[in-house]
Amino acid sequence: MWIQIGKKKLKTKKDGDKVDLAEQSLLNKLIRHSLVRNRNQVEVLQRDPTSPLYSVKTFEELRLKPDLLKGVYNMGFNRPSRIQENALPMMLAQPPQNLIAQSQSGTGKTAAFSLAMLSHVNPANKWTQCLCIAPTYELALQIGQVIEQMGKYCPDVKLAYGIRGNRMERGIKLQEQIVIGTPGTVLDWCTKYRLIEPKKITMFVLDEADVMIATQGHRDQSIRIHRQLTKDCQMLLFSATFEDSVWRFAEQVVPDPNIIRLKREEETLDTIKQFYVVCKEKEDKFTALCNLYGSLTIAQAMIFCHTRKMAACGEMTVEQRASVIERYRNGKEKVLVTTNVCSRGIDVEQVSLVVNFDLPVDMDGNADNETYLHRIGRTGRFGRRGFAVNMVDSKHSMDIINQIEMHFNRRITKLDTSDLEEMESLMS
Numbered sequence: 272m273w274i275q276i277g278k279k280k281l282k283t284k285k286d287g288d289k290v291d292l293a294e295q296s297l298l299n300k301l302i303r304h305s306l307v308r309n310r311n312q313v314e315v316l317q318r319d320p321t322s323p324l325y326s327v328k329t330f331e332e333l334r335l336k337p338d339l340l341k342g343v344y345n346m347g348f349n350r351p352s353r354i355q356e357n358a359l360p361m362m363l364a365q366p367p368q369n370l371i372a373q374s375q376s377g378t379g380k381t382a383a384f385s386l387a388m389l390s391h392v393n394p395a396n397k398w399t400q401c402l403c404i405a406p407t408y409e410l411a412l413q414i415g416q417v418i419e420q421m422g423k424y425c426p427d428v429k430l431a432y433g434i435r436g437n438r439m440e441r442g443i444k445l446q447e448q449i450v451i452g453t454p455g456t457v458l459d460w461c462t463k464y465r466l467i468e469p470k471k472i473t474m475f476v477l478d479e480a481d482v483m484i485a486t487q488g489h490r491d492q493s494i495r496i497h498r499q500l501t502k503d504c505q506m507l508l509f510s511a512t513f514e515d516s517v518w519r520f521a522e523q524v525v526p527d528p529n530i531i532r533l534k535r536e537e538e539t540l541d542t543i544k545q546f547y548v549v550c551k552e553k554e555d556k557f558t559a560l561c562n563l564y565g566s567l568t569i570a571q572a573m574i575f576c577h578t579r580k581m582a583a584c585g586e587m588t589v590e591q592r593a594s595v596i597e598r599y600r601n602g603k604e605k606v607l608v609t610t611n612v613c614s615r616g617i618d619v620e621q622v623s624l625v626v627n628f629d630l631p632v633d634m635d636g637n638a639d640n641e642t643y644l645h646r647i648g649r650t651g652r653f654g655r656r657g658f659a660v661n662m663v664d665s666k667h668s669m670d671i672i673n674q675i676e677m678h679f680n681r682r683i684t685k686l687d688t689s690d691l692e693e694m695e696s697l698m699s
């Protein structure tokens with residue numbers, strides 16, 4: 272496979288499919304180099320008052336503990352983003368305050384609530400104090416990795432993963448102060464296995480809170496966990512999207528919350544350029560994809576399909592799926608073909624292209640605007656540039672593009688993938 276970086280064209284694999292380590296290392300260096308350029312872009316955005324990455328405060332001014340400050344700087348963060356600057360003081364206030372918070376994809380929500388949990392726990396107490404639940408196994412794993420990285424200099428704070436396959440001995444209470452997991456397993460840990468004492472939980476975080484509320488299975492399990500907590504337990508709900516009905520429900524469930532909410536026109540990121548390609552037949556979508564690859568410098572891409580069969584991940588176990596994502600995260604795979612299971616939260620900074628091979632639709636065949644936003648948000652992470660390309664192969668899919676444009680009041684530009692010059696100028 273050939274990959275183009277700037278004017279350089281590099282072969283990633285030698286004949287016989289063996290990776291040349293020196294070549295690979297040079298490749299990684301060049302990829303990193305292009306990311307360094309992007310980092311400067313982040314600096315610029317963080318000083319632009321209209322950017323969601325903008326903040327007036329430093330991490331020091333957010334009064335983080337020294338060990339956490341070390342962790343944050345060790346991750347390469349210089350300044351907080353807007354959501355971090357606004358949400359952290361609310362999450363750390365005394366007496367504790369509830370929060371429902373919305374911020375665009377890739378603007379540092381995970382980092383914000385991870386910092387809140389790490390700041391909140393008392394490491395001397397050897398029982399679970401913070402519970403965080405997320406909709407998928409891979410997202411729970413990813414959040415756990417962020418907490419581990421950030422908490423690198425807090426050796427007494429421990430974390431347990433409440434995910435499928437992580438078997439624990441029944442009845443023996445966990446000593447880990449933080450548990451991150453999916454709702455089904457965490458519920459089992461609270462009720463069936465009694466590993467967690469729900470009355471001792473003082474911070475409860477729902478990531479991707481809208482989907483946790485709107486999807487029936489998740490909602491029932493989350494509510495059952497919530498019912499066992501005390502009334503004083505602090506509740507923190509985060510997502511990039513909240514449909515109106517979901518927002519109303521959240522406000523009913525969360526007592527007296529602080530609220531951080533975006534206006535509809537603020538939900539999309541300017542750094543992600545959105546296009547659609549008209550394809551006469553289904554097969555044309557493959558040609559369009561090849562053309563995109565032929566003319567773009569794509570570090571990594573994510574391609575979304577409707578069905579697991581189409582994405583060829585139907586037969587995978589959650590562990591297999593997680594290991595594929597890990598390979599992708601480490602740059603060992605350049606393309607991830609997936610269904611909606613990876614539409615939310617997955618954070619891989621090198622993703623420069625998202626393709627909606629099949630457009631996101633709801634049960635009634637209408638545009639699923641929230642899923643659309645989460646899918647395209649897999650690129651353009653923390654101020655980076657990204658491209659989102661939608662394949663349109665019918666009148667119905669054109670209608671969906673129009674619905675999405677109207678919903679976010681954003682233009683999605685037509686792209687002719689057979690016209691290389693036009694592509695270059697539009698996508699530069």
Ligand SMILES: Nc1ncnc2c1ncn2[C@@H]1O[C@H](COP(=O)(O)OP(=O)(O)OP(=O)(O)O)[C@@H](O)[C@H]1O
Nearest residue numbers: 348350351352376377378379380381382616618653
């Ligand atoms: N203050 C910061 N400075 C630099 N990078 C940051 C900062 N905060 C977060 N990041 C990085 O930005 C990327 C996106 O952050 P994160 O995953 O927390 O976003 P998110 O808002 O939770 O995204 P999503 O809506 O997709 O779940 C991550 O790679 C993270 O390490």
